[in-house]
Amino acid sequence: MADVGIDPVTKKRKQLTRTFDTLKEAKAEYARITNRRHEGTFIPLNKITVNEWLDRWLAMKAEDLEETTIYNYRITLDRVRGKLGHIRLQELTEEDVEAWMHWSLQYGRVRGKRAGTPLGVTSVDMSLARLKEALNRAVTRRLVSLNVAAHVSIPRRARKEERKTKQEVKPWNVQEVRTFVHGVKEERIYAPLLLSLMGLRPAEVCGLRWEDVDLENATITIANTRTMMGNRYVVEKDTKSMAGERDLPLPAPVLAALKAFKALQAKEQTALGEAYMLSGYILVHETGEPFTIKQLRRFVYRLMATLGLRRVRLSDARAACLTYLANKGVPDHILARWAGHSNVKTTKRWYIKPDVEDLREAATTWHGLHEDPTQACEKS
Template sequence: MATPRDIPGSRRTRANGDGTVYQRKDGRWEAAGYVLAPGNTQKRVRVYGTTRKEALAKLTEKIAASNRGLPVPSAQGSVAAYLTYWLENVAVHHLRENTHTRYTACVRLYLLPGLGRKKLAKLTTKDVRTWLDQLRTTCQCCTRGLDTIRDEPQCCAAGKCCGKKLSPLTLAYVHSVLKSALEHAVREEEIPRNVARNVRMGTPRPRRFEPLTAEEARAFLAAAHGHRLNALFELALRTGLRKGELLGLRWEDLDLAGGTASIRRTLQRTNTAGLTALPTKTQSSERRIALPTECMRSLEQHRERQAREREAAGTNWKSSGYVFTRPDGYPIEGATLTRHFNTLLRRATLRRIRFHDLRHSAATLLLEQGVELVVIKELLGHAHIGVTATVYAHVRLRLQRDAIDLLSNALRNPVQPVARPDDSDEPPLRAAPVR
């Protein structure tokens, strides 16, 4: 009986450079040939198929890509090795320092323990999905061994699990970090495709926040009246500026005569440079906004106060150029501003909220007053109007419900017209046109 090896077509002579194709002892077909590798070198690759045609097609595809100048993927190392390389040589040049710090913590806590030992070239969509499912359902105290280092165990070491699982937002963030790293591996032609993109996570619900109501906002402004940073809190609540944008404002950015402010930078603390001025969060965040009349008045008063503080400080004054400073002229730390904010909340007997909720309060109150979404997007400096629509979807839904209720009341209780002496079936009198 003739075997596949005895068939003349299986030993057909191929041209030089086309590679070889033959059938293995296990019945599969193997094709091998030389293709372009990183570093402008040649590498012999092998592909397999159930038929001769399938194996030959795979080899032809690789040779064609090689002829176009695309080197064959060469990811022979582990996922851990590549993530370390990506953080230290790629991401560090494209991310802000604080963002890079968060990426590094995410890789150290979640990616390396879960996927670090796998080969980058052999990482599959199933591997990523299985790892994310496990990360979603396991207690972090147990997985990271947090309970064993406590003085008094409270979780698994004590025989009971606290069930401290990752939130959907954190899980989505971990997934996005992996996607970013693998996307760069695709660009560097280390792997043919980004397998993390094939894993669907769903859209997590935005973080819940409790903005101030109109009555609470008035109480907060009343409590801030007379505070040395009253102008800052006025700006935060009336314009929705971020904390770093407020602290990064310089006097040269303000046009009090024209009633505008230019947002050009943000003031943040980093591990290497300390308190430093950085570019705005996104390109859309660099914007010019209109100043309310109340803010212009409070800024004028703040400038007079700062002039008196400069005279009192004398040679100890630090001329930083910032609008909001300490009494000696040095920039204000974000943590210091938070302490002042919490003090004002207690003075006004208001519930505990974050400073960033002043931004949410401004947007919510504007929406409730009927301001267009695109105007709020420009004021807040969002990159896309979809961000504004997503974050404040609950507010828009409430406004829609109020509008629907008004329509329902109108349809349920029609207003009866009041009869007038001149009401009749005759058409109304029309004035003669003036020629």
Template sequence: MTTPRPASSRRTRANGDGTVYQRKDGRWEAAGYVLAPGNTRKRIRVYSTTRKDALAKLTEKIAASNRGVPVPSAAGSMAAYLTYWLENVAIHHLRENTHTRYAACVDRYLIPGLGKKKLTKLTAKDVRTWLNHLRTTCQCCARGIDTQRDEPRCCATGSCCSKRLSPLTLIYIHSVLKSALEHAVREEETPRNVARNVRTGTPRPRRFEPLTTNEARRLLTTAQGHRLHALFELALHTGLRKGELLGMRWEDLDLDVGTAAIRRALQRTSTGGLTTLSTKTRASERRIALPTRCLHSLKHHQEQQQREREAAGTTWQDSGHVFATAQGRAIDPTNLTRAFTTLLRKAGLRRIRFHDLRHSTATLLLEQGVELVVIKELLGHAHIGVTATVYAHVRLRLQRQATNALGAALSGQESGEQTHGDGDDPPPSGAIVP
């Protein structure tokens, strides 16, 4: 008679679920097969301090593999990992235009410079050497731009034009690499993000010159009678971004209460054309109070749009946007830029970017004594530190005026004169400006 075998105390897992066991060093290890680049399968191992966590990590990777998402190989090249990161990770977390810029950065700089390196063997020295090479290399020669010209004028003629990358571009390239490696660390493909150990330096910021009070007044006066007068007035009074203005719908406005809900932005993408997207950040989704002057302009604009609708008849294409074309369609951001440039020329003002209206709003509000936290909420900055950093030049000037006024009061004199110094320099504008 056969003696029945006692039930095993070990928990069994279904075929394909992988294995999990405790190592001699006390850690738990889980291993299983997943989809790898090239439509192959490989065995991966994950580790944790508890059996439950190790099993959860493995289950997550197997589930992603079953959805057809390949898991990058740690032994693979940087080129393979960056391609995987762009196609399976970044594409789900970035806006289309941002993803397009990331892809161009990867194809143009990261893969040619670091693509042959192994992901797990990449060092901070490799990254620093590569960045230094980029900093000193003529892009005309490195990317073959000169050879594509009808008449070469750089390396092909023996006279290098020394067209090098700007410091801001180098910082952007470095930030893309850091983002990719940060995800590799989260997926435990590499133990650390070596790009974080490399400093690119702080470039000297470019300078932007916001409109003065007199210039802003002249711009609004010239805009009187323009079919987009309400847009320019709203931009100067509220600091809304171009995309936020063009993406605004009538349902977002409460003209009786005098408020506007900023929920979306209009952008042109390479695949979808003019597309309405969510706001730039979570903090950008906000409700703002509309000044009385803008309320009057918007009501007049609404009446004007109704007349355009009646004139267009059956050709009217109702997009629901507050600011639309004469046929009701959404306005292309590029066309708005052209209209703004023409308006500046007509007003006899220097040429500035449309985004500088946003800087002008914040600068003029600060000079009127409005608190920084109010400006931060109006502009939709994620943190008040961003507002404080971008407009530090204005605060410095106001500090000087305040201390001069105090000095005049203590000495018994009138503070009619203003001392000018470093605080009156044109404000800086760099990559951090939102």
């Protein structure tokens, strides 16, 4: 029997009892445990499974993260639980994590509770990242001695293979944006559609209220969002980050559209009387009931199909706006502020996506390298 420290819950002294075949083995183990306890590196045995620890870890994270973020964490970690959840945390090995990763890349996509098709590299990567984060916390809590997933990563070959087969959806180019804007001018929600093309997130468009709009000074305040969990439950909350809360000036066409939309809603309210829902949101149906983000997406996709435009996500429309602003020389710090990012690196990495036509000016500039050196001297 060896003293292994104080139980953090009961505050009582904890003792570990082990049996060995020989006295020599028992003394050696006693010395090892005692030495590690004095060094602060001893990890007491426990029967916690991976699933049990993930539940505890998510409960801790819920104190710091938004409800929608925790929901996404749960969905992401559900991909791990089926293969690894039953294993005791202290018995989980790097080989277990690697086996799960390779299985997921081949069969991890579940349909009707049955696996069979490959799960995307990005999805597996996200699940692996959350697992690593949870295991890091387990190390800190001294439930395990090391993070067995720390050095597990998606093989480069798998990433290359997916890039070959997965077609990347490019944001709209300038001509496509103009076609959309011209094609939806007569739509009732023309003003909110322009807000999307200004670069607002879909949840920001759905969460924008008339109290957030200053028509006299042509500004809007982004401070509220309306999103959904699993396309089922509407969640209203503040912005995605502190940087997401921002004031933006309204371009003249958007200001005019908002004024017209407000006047239209006043007429709709008069027509319906007490049946009209006074929600306060900008993006509402004729009855005053606010759009959900799911309804907005479906409506926009129908418009894209009607106009014969490529179907892109609303976030890709946001990228089209930010790419256009970047190409027109808008400074980085202004661009990040407009997008609602604290770091322009985020804006550039995920939202600035120049196409071949955007690069045309660079090709023209390159032409200077092709000039005859004697002619270049004469010009100078």
